Amino acid sequence: MRSRRSAGLLLFRHTDGGPEVLLGHMGGPLWARRDAGAWTVPKGEHDPDEPAWEAARREFQEELGLPPPDGEAVPLGEVRQSGGKIVTAWAVEADLDPGSVTPGTFTMEWPPRSGRAAEFPELDRVAWFGLDRAREVIVKAQSAFLDRLAEHSSRG
Structure with missing residues (x-):
């Protein structure tokens, strides 16, 4: 069986208190009362033949209803949830x-x-x-993206 694949954009900005990231709280009744582990990089599934970068930009638009920002895209790699x-x-400063x-x-069918x-x-x-704070609420596997962004920021 082929693994499902998703791609997304993690927006970040610099503040006096350090870097901040934009996360989305997953919608629907299964996540309504959860905080820890219920926040995610805006992302979505894509077919294997669609380039992940194009999928990340398309999904950003679909998930947030806004065009993806322009700017340098910092590759954050992959994680397996x-x-x-x-x-x-990818991280984009915006x-x-x-x-x-x-x-x-x-x-979805609701109630079940x-x-x-x-x-x-x-x-x-x-x-x-x-x-x-992002590390406390993000989907566990995605915390690696935060670590990679922090590493990139400390070099820049």
């Missing part, structure tokens, strides 16, 4: 007002086995986090 999905990410986001939606379809936002909110 606990469910087996492989996520590729500032974005979380209030300007209009998230895409998905449909009810036969009713309900629509939910892909991300129900986005916010800026300092790296320490």
Whole structure:
């Protein structure tokens, strides 16, 4: 079986308190009451024949309803999440007002086995986090992206 693949963009900005990253809280009823492990790099699945960089930019637009920012893309590599999905990410320095986001939606059966379809936002909110706080809330495997960004920032 082929692994599912996702690609995304991790926006970062420099503040007096250090670097901050923009994360999205996963939408839908399964994540509604969770904080730790419920925040993610804005990302989405792509087919193996679609270049990951193009998928990352497309998914940013779909997830946040905004065009992906221009700027130098810092490759953050890949991680394998606990469910087996492989996520590729790039960091891009940009500032974005979380209030300007209009998230895409998905449909799922809710409540379970009810036969009713309900629509939910892909991300129900986005916010800026300092790296320490981001490590507390991000999907566990994705914390490697924060470490790689911090390493890149300390060299720059």
